Each structure stands twice: as structure tokens, then as C-alpha cells.
Amino acid sequence: MASALIKFSAILMVVGFAASDVGVGYENPVTEVCLGCLCQAISGCKQGTQCEGDSCGLFRITWAYWADAGKPTVDGSSPDATDAYPRCTNDPRCAAQTVQQYMRRFGQDCNGDGQVDCYDYAAIHKLGAYGCRGELPFKFYNDFNQCLAYVASYQG
Numbered sequence: 632m633a634s635a636l637i638k639f640s641a642i643l644m645v646v647g648f649a650a651s652d653v654g655v656g657y658e659n660p661v662t663e664v665c666l667g668c669l670c671q672a673i674s675g676c677k678q679g680t681q682c683e684g685d686s687c688g689l690f691r692i693t694w695a696y697w698a699d700a701g702k703p704t705v706d707g708s709s710p711d712a713t714d715a716y717p718r719c720t721n722d723p724r725c726a727a728q729t730v731q732q733y734m735r736r737f738g739q740d741c742n743g744d745g746q747v748d749c750y751d752y753a754a755i756h757k758l759g760a761y762g763c764r765g766e767l768p769f770k771f772y773n774d775f776n777q778c779l780a781y782v783a784s785y786q787g
Contacts, residue, residue: 668778
């Protein structure tokens with residue numbers, strides 16, 4: 632159990648560092664814990680995760696998702712550069728910024744509980760802004776809920 636806590640602490644540190652200064656001048660809708668659990672559920676939050684198929688990085692971001700988020704870039708480079716998408720989505724800070732900007736644009740109550748929260752962001756991230764009312768894949772949903780429960784158990 633201690634190794635799981637250490638692993639999750641490391642995940643939160645990476646995601647927290649990545650999320651700490653994104654969206655300057657804007658309130659970030661997705662909390663660090665939510666970003667951490669989203670990362671854990673979508674990719675296992677494995678450092679060094681690159682592009683596989685049509686998605687890249689810790690958050691498995693597609694080109695369309697990145698474009699809908701406003702094409703954020705690393706170090707203010709041009710979003711039109713040929714490597715802008717993979718550079719951003721494989722960089723933890725830029726990838727977290729991409730998720731924040733996407734949720735700022737498309738955040739909505741997907742599960743009909745009257746609030747927009749981490750569960751809605753998970754559905755939007757996995758199913759897309761226009762499909763978020765659909766059913767989440769079991770493994771993703773289970774991993775996401777286990778992560779949130781794990782964090783809650785250590786927050787007292």
C-alpha cells in the first residue's frame with residue numbers, strides 16, 4: 632500500500648507541477664487531483680508516454696482535441712509548426728494546459744446531476760464534448776473511480 636501511495640504522490644507531483652501555471656489569468660476548471668486521476672485512468676500516467684496511434688502523451692490527446700483546445704504550444708512556439716502537436720501533448724505542462732483549455736471550452740453537466748465536476752470532465756475527456764453522456768468503458772471508469780477513492784482515503 633505504501634508503494635501505491637508513493638506512486639500516486641509522484642503522479643500528483645508531475646501533474647500538479649504541470650498544472651501549476653497553466654491558463655494564466657483564467658481559473659482552471661480541472662483540479663490537480665482530477666487531472667491526476669484522469670491521467671491515471673487514461674494512460675497509467677506513465678512518464679515518457681509518446682504518441683501511439685492517433686493520440687499522444689500522458690492524457691492520450693488526439694490532434695482534434697488539441698486543436699479544439701486552441702492548439703497550445705511549448706515555449707510559445709508556433710502552433711503551425713509540424714511538431715507543435717506532438718511536442719505539446721508529450722510535454723506534461725502543455726498537455727495539462729490542453730486539457731484545461733478543452734474543459735474551459737466544452738465543460739458541461741454530462742451525467743445530469745446538476746453540477747459540472749471531475750466526473751463530467753472524465754466523460755468529456757474520454758468520450759468527447761458531444762458524446763459525454765454516453766457510457767464510459769468499464770476499465771477507464773473503474774480505474775478513475777479507484778483513483779478518486781484512493782485520494783479521498785488519504786485526505787481524511
